[in-house]
Amino acid sequence: GYDQQLGVTVQSRARPLYAAPGIIVDSFNIQPTLDQSLFYNSNPTGISGSGTWGSSTSASVSAGSLWTRNSLGLSLGVDTFRDFSLPTLNHTNWNIGVGGGYTIGDSQLVLAYSHQSYAQLGTSIGTVQTQTPILHTTDSAQLSYTFNFSRFSVTPDISASMYRFGTATVLGVPLNQQYLDRNALAAGVTTRYAMSDEGGLLLGVRGIDSTYINPQPGVPSNDSRN
DSSP states (O other), X not given: OOTTSTTOOTTTSOOTTXXXXXXXXXXXXXXXXXXXXXXXXXXXXXXXXXXXXXXXXXXXXXXXXXXXXXXEEEEEEEEEEEESSOGGGOEEEEEEEEEEEEEETTEEEEEEEEEEEEEEOTTSTTSOOOSSOEEEEEEEEEEEOOEEETTEEEEEEEEEEEEEOOEEEEXXXXXXXXXXXXXXXXXXXXXXXXXXXXXXXXXXXXXXXXXXXXXXXTSOOOOEEO
């Protein structure tokens, strides 16, 4: 999700009023972060007695424009996990995102894109008990615009996402999970009636079409339309 859109949780939502001051370069505010930590995982493989110490390194940088009319933002993040006793579980997650808004009338036409490359361990819920991390990728893009009519506003949006799944290792044998690959197209309209500056009434309608691109022979289709 993006900004206030569906999929953005309270914890992940941007809070510009509480954000630490960044580094001003020309007309952009740049905010780098770096975090290093140690951890102990008592059961990283799902097998008793497989505990290990490890380290986690997280780094990110984001840049946002300070323009008065239009907007542009960019973010990049990397998370590296190292398990000292089980190096086969070592993995790195990374993501990049770019978004911007072009002012038309009294609102911005907002376009955003993000790419995520992340690993799932065999102990994750809904994941096969793999012996090595499974690398997945997600690409998504969204376009939205808000039409304002005094206290009443209408925001149509459309988004497209691609989910690609990597190969698991089960009992030393590679297990291809491309049958989970899918494309999703979503569109919706959110209407708001402002009762005051602090609150209002919201009504949202949304539809999602999911298409699996590598179905298994003889298996019922997982395609769905909601």
